[in-house]
Amino acid sequence: MTEATFREEICRFGRSLFxxxxxxxxxxxxxLRLDDGGWLVTPTNASLGFLDPGRIARLDAQGQLVSGDPPTKEIPLHAALYETRAGARAIVHLHSSHAVAITMLPEIDPKAVLPPMTPYYLMRAGQTALVPYFRPGDPAVAEAIKGLAGRYSSVLLANHGPVVAGESLEAAVFATExxxxxxxxxxxxxxxxxxYLSPEQVSDLVRVFGLTLPEHGEHNH
Structure with missing residues (x-):
């Protein structure tokens, strides 16, 4: 795809989510990470429902703004996931209500936020980690993400929302949904x-679909 096509794709998926x-x-x-190591990033204070493809920020491989509007303040969050998830080409961060809600529940296991309820949760999102609360844009969140060592493609930020990496923007959006x-x-x-799905059923999904799931203990939900 060309950069212009990627810009249109970001706008199309953003509008759908909004x-x-x-x-x-x-x-x-x-x-969205480009072949030259640079990124396309949605601007700060921009609604995902009303993006202008020409104003999406273009960053170089060092994260410096090349063109477009100033990028989201969550750049450290995105950078940390790209650094630790080598296959990631796109990252989606939302404030979706149900995902935010479960981050506030007392029983949530930070290493496996949700139990294995459905095959498609495991096939799309894998397992999900919970990281502690950081104020939006706090560079310290990057260290928390790096501490997960790339084991998770989907992460929940406490009291804030999901961050999901994918091999394409479509994959990241579908996993977030x-x-x-x-x-x-x-x-x-x-x-x-x-x-919930039994350990045997989970093992069958892992075998048939080649899933890579982080090791974790028993669920206590």
Whole structure:
């Protein structure tokens, strides 16, 4: 794809996410890594529903602004995920309601935020880590992400929202949507003693689809 096509793709997916209420107002941001090591990044204080492809920030490989509007203040967050997830080509960060909600629950396991409820949660998002609260734009969040050592493609920021990396923008968007729907399912089922996928069923998914899931202990949900 050309850079112009990538810019259009960011606008198209951003509008879709916004129109379905997955990130309100001017919240959320998207980045896409280019072949030369530079990035395209949505601007600061921009609504994902009303992006202008010509104003999307173009950064060089060192993260310096080359053209377009000033980028989101969440650059340290994106940079840390790209640094630790070698195959990542795009990152989506939203303020989606259900994913934010589960970050505030006391029983959440930071190493596996959600239990294995559905095959597509594991196939799209893998497992999800929870990192502690940092104010938006705090460079310290980068160290927390780096501490996960690239084991997770989907991360929840406490009291803030999901950050998901993918091999393409489409993959990152689909994984973010799957994470949000899984969080919604968890909240709907909370306290009802639901039947999750068994370890054998999870192992079957890993074998058949070649999934790479971080090692974790037993779920206590």
């Amino acid at each position: 129109e379905r209420g997955l990130t309100p107002g001017s919240s959320g941001n998207i980045s 799957e994470l949000e729907e899984s969080a919604k399912l968890y909240l709907l089922l909370r306290g009802l003693n639901p039947r």
